[in-house]
Amino acid sequence: MTPSKTLPIAVLGAGPVGLAAAARLVERGLEPLVFERGAQAGASVAEWGHVRVFSPWRHNIDEASRALLEAEGWREPDPDALPTGAEIVRDYLAPLAAHPAIAPRLKTRATVLAVTRQDRSKLHSDGREAVPFVVVWRDAEGRTHRSLARALIDASGTCTRPNPIGRDGLAVEGEVENRARIAYGIPDVKGAARADYAGRHILVVGAGHSAINVALDLVGLQEDSPRTRITWATRGGGVGRLLGGGLNDQLPGRGQLGLAAVEAVRSGRLSLLSPLAVRRIEARGDGLAVSAERNGAEVALEVDRIVVATGFRPDLDPLRELRLSLDPSVEATPALAPLIDPNLHSCGTVRPHGVDELAHPEPGFYIVGVKSYGRAPTFLMATGYEQVRSVVAELAGDSVAARQVHLVLPETGVCKVAGPAPAAASCCGPAEEGYCAAARSEVAADVTDACCGGPARENAEACCAADEDAKAGGMAGCGCASTANADASCAPA
Numbered sequence: 001m002t003p004s005k006t007l008p009i010a011v012l013g014a015g016p017v018g019l020a021a022a023a024r025l026v027e028r029g030l031e032p033l034v035f036e037r038g039a040q041a042g043a044s045v046a047e048w049g050h051v052r053v054f055s056p057w058r059h060n061i062d063e064a065s066r067a068l069l070e071a072e073g074w075r076e077p078d079p080d081a082l083p084t085g086a087e088i089v090r091d092y093l094a095p096l097a098a099h100p101a102i103a104p105r106l107k108t109r110a111t112v113l114a115v116t117r118q119d120r121s122k123l124h125s126d127g128r129e130a131v132p133f134v135v136v137w138r139d140a141e142g143r144t145h146r147s148l149a150r151a152l153i154d155a156s157g158t159c160t161r162p163n164p165i166g167r168d169g170l171a172v173e174g175e176v177e178n179r180a181r182i183a184y185g186i187p188d189v190k191g192a193a194r195a196d197y198a199g200r201h202i203l204v205v206g207a208g209h210s211a212i213n214v215a216l217d218l219v220g221l222q223e224d225s226p227r228t229r230i231t232w233a234t235r236g237g238g239v240g241r242l243l244g245g246g247l248n249d250q251l252p253g254r255g256q257l258g259l260a261a262v263e264a265v266r267s268g269r270l271s272l273l274s275p276l277a278v279r280r281i282e283a284r285g286d287g288l289a290v291s292a293e294r295n296g297a298e299v300a301l302e303v304d305r306i307v308v309a310t311g312f313r314p315d316l317d318p319l320r321e322l323r324l325s326l327d328p329s330v331e332a333t334p335a336l337a338p339l340i341d342p343n344l345h346s347c348g349t350v351r352p353h354g355v356d357e358l359a360h361p362e363p364g365f366y367i368v369g370v371k372s373y374g375r376a377p378t379f380l381m382a383t384g385y386e387q388v389r390s391v392v393a394e395l396a397g398d399s400v401a402a403r404q405v406h407l408v409l410p411e412t413g414v415c416k417v418a419g420p421a422p423a424a425a426s427c428c429g430p431a432e433e434g435y436c437a438a439a440r441s442e443v444a445a446d447v448t449d450a451c452c453g454g455p456a457r458e459n460a461e462a463c464c465a466a467d468e469d470a471k472a473g474g475m476a477g478c479g480c481a482s483t484a485n486a487d488a489s490c491a492p493a
Contacts, residue, residue, distance in 0.1 A: 003132035003150035003364070008033035008105070009395060010135050010149035012112050014041040016088070017369035017384035018155035019096050020062035024392035026101045027064045033149060034102070035110045035137055037156075041097030042089040044159040049086030050188040051213055055380060056080050060088060062385040065096050072099060109140035115152060116321035129363050151364035151395050153388065154319070158312035158371055159185070165205055165278045165308050167235050174281035181288055182281075182306045186210050189217045189307075196305060198225040203290060203301060205278065206309030207234035208377055212261045214307050219269045230270035231301060233292070235277060235310065273299070281306070314371045323361040331374030333358055333367075340376040352383070352407040354390025366391045382407060 014036035022032040058079035162184035164171040280291040290301040327337030335357040386407040393402035
């Protein structure tokens with residue numbers, strides 16, 4: 001038995017993936033009921049509206065959503081253009097939310113407090129699958145409501161739960177007390193928050209694309225405010241993720257982010273500390289005193305503000321009365337976790353997956369979008385669109401379509417697999433931990449090499465870009481080809 005098919009299917013979150021789920025439900029003749037905590041669809045995306053994403057429009061638009069919009073005369077933006085978050089909201093999410101098939105079924109300023117089964121706690125099994133889900137939510141006036149649904153798709157994201165500074169997953173001493181001088185995520189340092197950062201010493205903590213965006217925005221701020229100082233700290237060693245695949249990345253915007261960051265370090269526009277473990281933060285005058293540790297040595301920093309760009313984690317509290325199955329470390333489903341666990345690999349490309357990998361012991365319930373990845377990074381919107389296509393097909397009774405693959409993701413050029421270091425050497429030095437010697441270096445002077453600049457661009461006789469440049473300048477080469485394997489590529493192993 002299943003809950004009545006006259007009930008809607010609840011979707012938590014009206015971001016890109018949540019609205020894509022709604023569009024897929026409409027496409028299948030099913031009734032969505034969408035809950036959005038913000039005042040508008042895409043409220044979380046609007047919070048980083050100043051950021052230009054590294055994937056072009058062609059990867060950011062769901063096919064079912066496109067069909068709905070085009071039927072209303074909508075014109076797709078340039079498929080090759082890289083939009084900002086604000087442009088994604090304005091040119092895509094807002095028109096989609098206003099579509100007559102979705103707008104009447106969208107509740108904004110609706111904060112979901114809890115979900116459960118009608119008259120069944122997590123403990124009760126008898127007749128569980130036959131009763132509907134209950135969504136408990138609070139409206140803008142503070143009133144609490146209960147809505148019934150026959151299935152539930154959680155696309156609520158992770159933006160409300162930023163990770164703290166501590167390497168142990170907890171806030172360090174003094175972090176909570178000094179929140180007024182600490183920002184999480186990607187603050188608009190060149191725009192709305194400019195006054196807090198111009199001419200100040202800023203500590204940026206993080207090693208992913210969010211941290212790169214913040215660091216590069218601060219570098220841009222230096223052009224108008226030369227006294228701005230930037231210290232960039234990564235909690236783990238190495239710069240493999242920082243590089244983002246470089247010239248080997250099939251999303252050029254993503255690769256260019258890493259290469260621009262390396263150039264900023266090389267030019268001295270910012271200083272890099274890697275690895276750095278922050279231990280304590282104290283207020284000191286108008287700034288902060290940061291006590292940290294690097295390679296066993298104590299490090300003391302005097303900064304004005306801290307930006308923590310260490311990722312996010314899912315808010316699982318509203319789901320406590322549902323029966324979930326989560327990997328103990330990643331907090332994704334056990335079937336999805338091995339594909340995305342950074343302890344096993346760090347790939348920007350994760351093979352497409354759907355209903356089978358996303359299923360929980362609670363029938364009719366799925367977590368999709370970035371929240372489905374738990375604490376793991378590297379999520380792409382296109383991945384979420386494939387997830388909801390598969391899930392909605394399953395809810396519509398089309399199990400064949402649910403298990404088909406309709407997505408090919410662009411490669412990153414970076415994939416680090418855990419295990420023994422490769423035995424081969426490269427022209428940048430012996431390979432170790434999945435990266436060549438130049439790429440794994442922790443000091444700014446070696447970061448300059450950026451794995452010898454990547455592979456040679458045109459000269460087939462050159463072992464890397466640096467060697468090619470040296471030969472073009474009349475020299476015998478850059479000298480890195482003297483290692484055991486001169487013909488090997490400088491791309492990460």
